[in-house]
Amino acid sequence: MAVNRPTWPTLPVPRDPATDAVLGSGLVEELSYAFGGPFHFLLPDAFDANLRAMRAALAEARVDGFVYYAKKANKAAVWIERCAARGAGVDVASVGELREALGHGVRGENIVVTGPAKGMELLRLAVRHGALIAVDALDELDALITTVPTATARPGRLLLRCLPPSQPHSRFGMNDAELSTAMDRCVRAGDAVRMEGFSFHLSGYAIQPRSDLAGRLVDLCLQARALGLEAGRISIGGGLAVSYTDADSWHTFLGEQNSGHYHAAKSFDAGDFYPYHSPAAGSDALRALLAAHPEGHDRNLAELLKEAGVALLMEPGRALLDRAGATVFRIQGVKDRDGYQLLTVDGTSLSLSEQWFNSEYLPDPHLLSRSVDAPVGTWPASIGAATCLESDMLTWRKIPFPRRPRTGDLLVYPNTAGYQMDSNESPFHDLTLPPKVVIDHTERARPRWRLDRHFT
Template sequence: MTTTLPTLEAHLGEETRALLRPDSLLHELSHGLDGPYHVLFPARFDANAAAFRKAFAEAGVEGRVYYAKKANKAAGFAERAAVHGLGVDVASHGELREALAHGVRGADLVVTGPAKAEHLLKVAVLQGALVAVDALDELARLTALAAELGRTARVLLRRLPPSQQHSRFGMDAAELETALHRCATTDHIDVEGFSFHLSGYDTGPRADLTAELIRLCRTARARGLRADRISIGGGFAVDYVTEEDWRRFGERHRPEHYHARKTFSGFYPYHSPVAGADALRAVLATTPPGEQAPLARLLRDADVMLLVEPGRALLDQAGCTVFRVQGVKDRGDHAILTVDGTSLSLSEQWFGSEFLPEPVLVPATGGEEVTAGPYPACVGAATCLDSDMLTWRKIPFPRPPRVGDLLVYPNTAGYQMDSNESPFHELPLPPKIVIDRTPGSSRLRWRLDRHHP
């Protein structure tokens, strides 16, 4: 078989490596659960949160980390946020309810998303949550609601990024001027600051827009408004694969490397030289145009707190997804594997793309001598849809996949597990399994995540 297929082996965290050992729980869980499942590593979430906080401390900047709950529906991560005093970013009444149920205080919530439902706004005001106001009509509804409830709504006014004028999020300069005037003349709105939503992962534009909003904070304060914090949202990249593998993949991948010569318009940038908390460091170290000091200094001098809302970056290496091979079909230059689940549990397909980091093949039995690979194979789902493929790319496995083997897709906690889930064909949704170590031992233990859909 061909040896020219590009490879994209994923970075593996310590927790994932422990699960890949021959005596691990993987096959036992596959047998007991009788289907695909997701694995969660709460300790990795804790470490990622600590890294973001450390980046703020190193820069001498007052900062607050909000976990973007949309990145994963698991209860365990909301619980860890509550334990560590993190905020949580929610965008629906369901997410708000789940966060509160798992110990997050109302004052530690920030409610984002456009055109929020009336019930969501009502509960947010009653719970004292921070609300990112996206439009003038939303501000009017929130003001009326707060007056009716006899409360004061805590708000951030969201800025439409000048560099992304076609974004559907935020208010332009004229709308913000109107919003500030309205807020300065009511007793029911407390403008705590400003926010924005930027697409992409570049750190420079985030620093540039933050500098603009620092100036806007000064303007708002001159009108008697509080304006002492800015949320820059998420967009902190995750580094999944090595720079060299990602470069080679970009140079070499061709339609014939995919089942049915499938093509895609683009992929997530699976290698990022600046990722996670280091991306926050880069934002804080940037000197915006027209300024004489880095952003960290500008924030300190203006006495402005910086809020960040990472999702994927807090979940880096915090989970993986496991499928069992239940069929192998030879197609000459590659095999088609059929697993006991669907592509709806790897949500990159939602974007018309593919999750490129390669699954790790875990044999059903060990110690067998096999001829050296590679053994190219794509991965299909257990449905009647020809297009239902977990992996279109022909993965060069080191040994021939067989029925009963497991495929472990690494680093799937960030958005991949449940953004697009569906019980198609009445197949059950993969359960989430929390893995940690028995205290005082290297032995792994597991439990079901307590979220019930």
């Protein structure tokens, strides 16, 4: 039954002209029919715009820097193709990812290899192609020094990864004593390696802790140079937030939501939600970082970098994919519950990955109704998957739709390119993985499309 009181929390997303053009073109319905199941559509122009904005932030601060796309955020080939065409880098953590980056045209020297305990095949391939390697541990450094150069006849380019003092229980990076040992080994290794600086990755999105640790790494570069090492670059990893909604909507949602707003009275700890609003996001987060004063320094980070002649590297994933795609499901079943509906769609929550982190993807999906006579009002509905698992819910929350959802309608989840589409995808029940469709708006009244060229 329709519920006409505004009692259901919502999380609207700002209008995006590129997404609106796709939804208004009729293309989504055609593609759903053609594929016979869920699919993702990708908007590479948004990726280009985000990359330009980050480069502009570096230029405004007159800081030498380089942007690597964190490939783990989305497997589509189109992002790697854009990196190759725009002279950006790619952050990889496996042999497969490295081969894909090379295969789609990214130069080896524009690739950074991260991740823990890298295997010998990955190290050899990285050194052979001149990629930069973020060394996570002393035994990995030893492998790079002793085995890889012998096999490849060229020095290994490396950064030493720092264990963040604020996150001492992280399994990544080296503490102060290990870093000191690592620098000494790099000195003794001579031409076997080229030690180019330091790196870190922090959980969360706070600006000041990143500034503090970046300032510390600038100081470490100066110490390393005193030992005769090159040490002219630091990498801050990722952690540039994406703002999916406005501040009022986000804070109102957090204040209103409770277990009564979810199917089966499901409850979530608000602290487990991604921060769907951030006052400084994307390139603005980078500007805020460069303007912040690291602890113990009387100048901002940009000034420290320039004075020390240190370049700033970064590895954003989600922030480069902001507004760069959406995910489409078709409703194939509707059940009426007490005061709300339970919808079943033609896919699984494995293609909307937030559920698999004990959380919920909160931005409201769009309902594309096939029926012009669908009753209007407020129609709350939760959204389940086409599997036999009780817990396989795309959206536990009862979304207040403006029309009554019906079988055959489409649901479009907005802004899913960053980590949602394929981080946990699986052909469970032998369901086909949702294809990725690249949308081109260039000088055409109606968008055109092609399938992504991801290697499979």
